[in-house]
Amino acid sequence: MMGRTIFIDPGRCIGCQACVSACRECDSHRGKSMIHLDYTDEGHSVASLPTVCMHCEDPVAPCAEVCPADAILVTADGVVQQADTTRCIGCANCVNACPFGVPKIDLQAKLQMKCNLCYDRTAYGLAPMCATVCPTGALFYGTAEELQAERPGVQIADTFTFGETEVRTGVAMVVPADKVRWPVPGGLPVVEINGKDVRR
Amino acid sequence: MTADPRPVVPLDPSLAPPGTRAFRDAGGIPADRWRADQDGETLVPTHCCFCGVQCGMYLRVDRGGKVFGVEPRNHDINRMRLCPKGINAYQQVNHPDRLTAPLMRRSRDEVFREVSWDEALDFTVSEIKRIQQAHGNDAFGLLGGASLFSEKTYLVGKFARVALKSRHVDYNGRLCMVSAAGANKLAFGIDRAGNPFSDCLLTDCLLIAGSNVGECFPVMTQYVWGARDRGASLIVVDPRETAIARTADIHVALKPGTDSAFFTSVLNVVVEEGLTDEAYLAAHATGWEEVRAKAAEYPPSRAAEICGVPAEQIVQVARTFARAPKAMAWHARGIEHHSQGVENCLAVINLCAATGHIGKPGAGYGTITGQGNGQGGREHGQKADLLPGGRSIMNEEHRRQICEIWGIEESELPPAGTSMMEMVWQMQRREIRGLIGICNNPFVSLPNYRVVKEGYDATEFHAQFDFFLSETAANAHVVLPVTTWAEDEGVMANAEARVVKHNKAQDAPPGVRTDTWVMCELARRLGAGDKFAFADSRAVFDELRIASAGTVNDYYGITYERLEETGGIAWPCPSTDHPGTPRLFEDGRTYHPDGKIHLQVVEWHPPMDPYDDEHPMSLTTGRTVAHFLSGNQTRRLGALVEQTPRPWAEVHPSHGFRNGEPVRVITRRGSEVFPALVTEAIRPDTVFIPYHWPVPTAANALTIDALDPRSKIPEYKVCACRIEHAEKIDEVPAPPVAPGQVAYPEAQVSRTDPLPPTAPQGRGTSERS
Numbered sequence: 023m024m025g026r027t028i029f030i031d032p033g034r035c036i037g038c039q040a041c042v043s044a045c046r047e048c049d050s051h052r053g054k055s056m057i058h059l060d061y062t063d064e065g066h067s068v069a070s071l072p073t074v075c076m077h078c079e080d081p082v083a084p085c086a087e088v089c090p091a092d093a094i095l096v097t098a099d100g101v102v103q104q105a106d107t108t109r110c111i112g113c114a115n116c117v118n119a120c121p122f123g124v125p126k127i128d129l130q131a132k133l134q135m136k137c138n139l140c141y142d143r144t145a146y147g148l149a150p151m152c153a154t155v156c157p158t159g160a161l162f163y164g165t166a167e168e169l170q171a172e173r174p175g176v177q178i179a180d181t182f183t184f185g186e187t188e189v190r191t192g193v194a195m196v197v198p199a200d201k202v203r204w205p206v207p208g209g210l211p212v213v214e215i216n217g218k219d220v221r222r
Numbered sequence: 223m224t225a226d227p228r229p230v231v232p233l234d235p236s237l238a239p240p241g242t243r244a245f246r247d248a249g250g251i252p253a254d255r256w257r258a259d260q261d262g263e264t265l266v267p268t269h270c271c272f273c274g275v276q277c278g279m280y281l282r283v284d285r286g287g288k289v290f291g292v293e294p295r296n297h298d299i300n301r302m303r304l305c306p307k308g309i310n311a312y313q314q315v316n317h318p319d320r321l322t323a324p325l326m327r328r329s330r331d332e333v334f335r336e337v338s339w340d341e342a343l344d345f346t347v348s349e350i351k352r353i354q355q356a357h358g359n360d361a362f363g364l365l366g367g368a369s370l371f372s373e374k375t376y377l378v379g380k381f382a383r384v385a386l387k388s389r390h391v392d393y394n395g396r397l398c399m400v401s402a403a404g405a406n407k408l409a410f411g412i413d414r415a416g417n418p419f420s421d422c423l424l425t426d427c428l429l430i431a432g433s434n435v436g437e438c439f440p441v442m443t444q445y446v447w448g449a450r451d452r453g454a455s456l457i458v459v460d461p462r463e464t465a466i467a468r469t470a471d472i473h474v475a476l477k478p479g480t481d482s483a484f485f486t487s488v489l490n491v492v493v494e495e496g497l498t499d500e501a502y503l504a505a506h507a508t509g510w511e512e513v514r515a516k517a518a519e520y521p522p523s524r525a526a527e528i529c530g531v532p533a534e535q536i537v538q539v540a541r542t543f544a545r546a547p548k549a550m551a552w553h554a555r556g557i558e559h560h561s562q563g564v565e566n567c568l569a570v571i572n573l574c575a576a577t578g579h580i581g582k583p584g585a586g587y588g589t590i591t592g593q594g595n596g597q598g599g600r601e602h603g604q605k606a607d608l609l610p611g612g613r614s615i616m617n618e619e620h621r622r623q624i625c626e627i628w629g630i631e632e633s634e635l636p637p638a639g640t641s642m643m644e645m646v647w648q649m650q651r652r653e654i655r656g657l658i659g660i661c662n663n664p665f666v667s668l669p670n671y672r673v674v675k676e677g678y679d680a681t682e683f684h685a686q687f688d689f690f691l692s693e694t695a696a697n698a699h700v701v702l703p704v705t706t707w708a709e710d711e712g713v714m715a716n717a718e719a720r721v722v723k724h725n726k727a728q729d730a731p732p733g734v735r736t737d738t739w740v741m742c743e744l745a746r747r748l749g750a751g752d753k754f755a756f757a758d759s760r761a762v763f764d765e766l767r768i769a770s771a772g773t774v775n776d777y778y779g780i781t782y783e784r785l786e787e788t789g790g791i792a793w794p795c796p797s798t799d800h801p802g803t804p805r806l807f808e809d810g811r812t813y814h815p816d817g818k819i820h821l822q823v824v825e826w827h828p829p830m831d832p833y834d835d836e837h838p839m840s841l842t843t844g845r846t847v848a849h850f851l852s853g854n855q856t857r858r859l860g861a862l863v864e865q866t867p868r869p870w871a872e873v874h875p876s877h878g879f880r881n882g883e884p885v886r887v888i889t890r891r892g893s894e895v896f897p898a899l900v901t902e903a904i905r906p907d908t909v910f911i912p913y914h915w916p917v918p919t920a921a922n923a924l925t926i927d928a929l930d931p932r933s934k935i936p937e938y939k940v941c942a943c944r945i946e947h948a949e950k951i952d953e954v955p956a957p958p959v960a961p962g963q964v965a966y967p968e969a970q971v972s973r974t975d976p977l978p979p980t981a982p983q984g985r986g987t988s989e990r991s
Contacts, residue, residue: 033469034443034447035465036436036437036440036443036465036466036847037436037465037847038305038306038436038437038440038465038847039306039847039848039865040303040304040305040306040308040309040440042306042861042865043306043309043310043861043865044304044309046861047291047292047309064901065875065881065900065901065902066901066902066903067463067468067901067902067903068463068464068465068468068901068903069468070465149302151294154294154302154303155294155302155303155304155305155308155309156303157300157303157304157305157440157441157442157443157444158436158440158443158444158447159444159447172451173451174451174452
């Protein structure tokens with residue numbers, strides 16, 4: 023996990039979409055929001071969950087790995103940048119590769135866009151726009167120590183499993199203190215590939 | 223990554239107190255070394271125009287002097303946080319729907335035409351004179367708004383009484399928190415929250431009653447979660463499982479309209495279990511014996527039946543609240559919007575007082591104001607029964623004091639008027655024949671739409687000040703285009719009674735005037751110009767300070783300069799070296815002459831709209847996070863419309879609806895069809911509809927115009943209804959003016975304006991430190 027990063031705490035999310043509006047106001051892709059908000063338990067509860075780019079560390083950003091045009095750069099501090107506009111061919115490989123469903127393609131412009139951790143702000147020591155405004159702290163920007171100082175006893179996870187595959191991310195999730203599971207299941211397990219059962 | 227040179231802002235409440243300490247910009251926007259220098263952009267520090275939290279924000283102003291964006295600001299209240307309304311608020315400043323010339327028509331059959339200010343004001347004044355000469359001064363009324371700066375609300379009250387010489391003035395805060403105001407005044411002799419938001423971080427138990435904090439005051443949630451982080455227990459009393467209720471230790475999903483029975487029963491348990499603070503009560507309260515005797519009539523078994531919640535839950539709430547070393551109660555419209563709103567608030571106060579949770583850091587009560595200036599908007603004479611400084615218009619001494627300041631004879635000062643809804647009834651009966659509306663939109667926000675429409679249609683003359691053509695303005699004879707909050711300066715008092723200063727970020731568009739200028743100009747034409755010789759907001763504020771001096775709502779020590787130096791000052795603040803009063807009753811004294819809390823006996827009664835076989839369910843209304851009040855502002859902002867494009871009816875799965883199916887909601891006032899939002903997060907006997915939209919999807923076409931007898935607040939939060947399957951969902955009407963278009967085809971543009979321009983006002987510092 024990188025030093026200062028975003029921590030997502032779904033337990034605090036009130037579904038207000040301030041992050042979505044703030045992301046739209048951020049200068050690096052003004053007018054488009056790179057966050058989405060999911061209602062995880064619709065019909066039963068008002069629970070919601072914001073998703074930003076998780077800035078995968080290991081394996082290094084699947085989106086960048088599969089990019090045929092080498093348009094997605096990962097900076098030394100672990101930020102997975104959005105596609106370089108001079109290189110992106112809008113093929114959507116990154117969209118298919120991302121286990122978290124983050125990158126978006128602007129079909130008209132044939133360009134990929136995604137959260138770049140507000141590089142224009144973080145490079146100047148500011149928090150990303152979404153984490154700055156989040157009224158509840160469901161998106162927190164800082165170090166793990168800062169988070170723990172503010173929220174005693176908080177538990178975090180930065181490793182997710184997708185079937186057999188483990189992904190370690192630069193952005194971390196806050197998980198319930200009494201239910202720490204390492205790693206956190208990230209989605210449905212992979213059962214078969216091309217008709218072949220890949221379960222052990 | 224470069225090292226962060228800025229100090230980290232800790233969440234230690236002692237470092238971020240409300241009131242007078244200089245607010246720190248540490249961790250704020252480095253305007254001097256960042257984008258501001260690259261683009262010639264300036265950041266103007268101000269506050270959000272919407273709810274009672276009053277978040278600090280910077281408006282981004284380009285080199286041409288136009289507002290074009292927002293930046294978070296590390297103000298004490300919100301510490302950079304903003305909700306979606308705050309983030310998008312700047313978009314209304316230069317919105318294509320802005321009215322930029324007065325609109326006029328001689329009868330409602332005609333279409334509007336653009337006219338000069340002279341013509342619009344002359345017509346308005348001639349109509350005022352005509353109506354008052356024929357039917358008396360009281361035949362003309364004035365309705366203000368609680369989103370106005372305090373200076374403007376002061377002017378509204380003065381204008382009605384001195385220029386119009388009419389008793390009929392009231393404001394839309396009457397729809398907001400007057401029940402809490404009435405209860406606080408009865409119990410404590412002062413009308414404001416007892417504790418600042420930051421006290422939540424010091425408490426051991428937080429009780430939130432009838433407040434959807436997550437959607438209506440999202441930025442306050444950080445204080446609620448902050449309390450939780452420090453181990454405080456959270457009790458939420460709400461018929462719906464809101465975002466706050468979802469993680470509460472105890473969520474009391476009571477039946478709408480039964481709050482006072484619930485809280486009195488909690489008090490019953492507190493008494494039964496010996497958890498009262500008898501020493502505190504003996505020293506600081508009157509009326510306790512009567513209150514205790516009444517509480518004995520509400521054992522949990524009885525209240526459980528009335529409220530539809532388990533009796534054990536009542537016991538659990540009582541123990542959790544009373545046993546906590548420090549406990550706080552916050553409440554909002556959920557318990558105030560009732561025909562027994564004052565009783566509901568008094569029941570909460572009784573509980574706080576009986577357990578001794580008053581006037582200490584982390585212990586007390588608070589009411590969360592809905593509108594930006596819901597608190598300040600009523601303090602200086604905009605309310606029918608109040609004069610500046612919270613003085614009573616019925617009190618001889620208070621009347622004399624104000625007449626002296628205003629320079630009028632006491633006989634000239636009219637008596638108390640009636641409340642907003644009562645004024646509409648008087649319009650229906652043609653007792654009020656002319657009306658000026660400022661900063662309100664009753665066609666969406668008042669209950670029982672049909673009555674409201676009839677009342678307004680019956681007026682012979684109606685003028686409305688607004689910067690968008692609201693549903694109410696579209697019914698007027700004259701619409702006067704006025705400034706937004708970003709084009710003027712002034713103060714507002716937030717839910718903590720902390721007075722904050724809004725700064726001017728851009729000049730008003732040509733043709734647009736400040737409300738101050740319009741009121742002063744109308745007064746001049748009505749012959750009261752000498753009493754309204756105000757050049758700008760600062761001049762009004764200086765008179766307001768003097769007019770409030772020595773009262774409970776004392777603003778005398780608050781100056782624009784002090785507000786700019788600090789993060790806001792909580793009143794009372796009697797002198798310019800006084801630090802303000804963020805927390806009340808720390809010395810154990812209330813604002814009654816005897817210094818005691820006057821506890822009041824509370825008796826529960828059923829809601830005014832009775833249930834029967836035809837209407838067995840409760841309809842309750844409220845807000846969504848993306849929209850504000852009548853939606854006149856937020857229903858025009860693309861991102862917010864996208865987030866919540868239309869209203870819905872929230873129903874429990876037990877009724878057999880599928881998500882999105884048309885559900886007809888029928889009350890005794892009418893019926894409307896909404897898409898169903900099927901969720902277990904609501905009681906099976908309750909339906910919820912957000913109220914921000916006009917007919918035919920207006921929740922307020924269904925609600926009842928019953929009033930609390932003391933506060934005169936309408937009973938929005940409960941009326942009897944039934945639901946049925948329907949064929950087709952009612953369409954959401956298009957905005958009155960399509961974005962970017964002018965909807966008055968016969969417009970006669972008359973931009974040459976012989977009147978002097980509105981007075982220049984100080985633009986806030988750009989904070990280039």
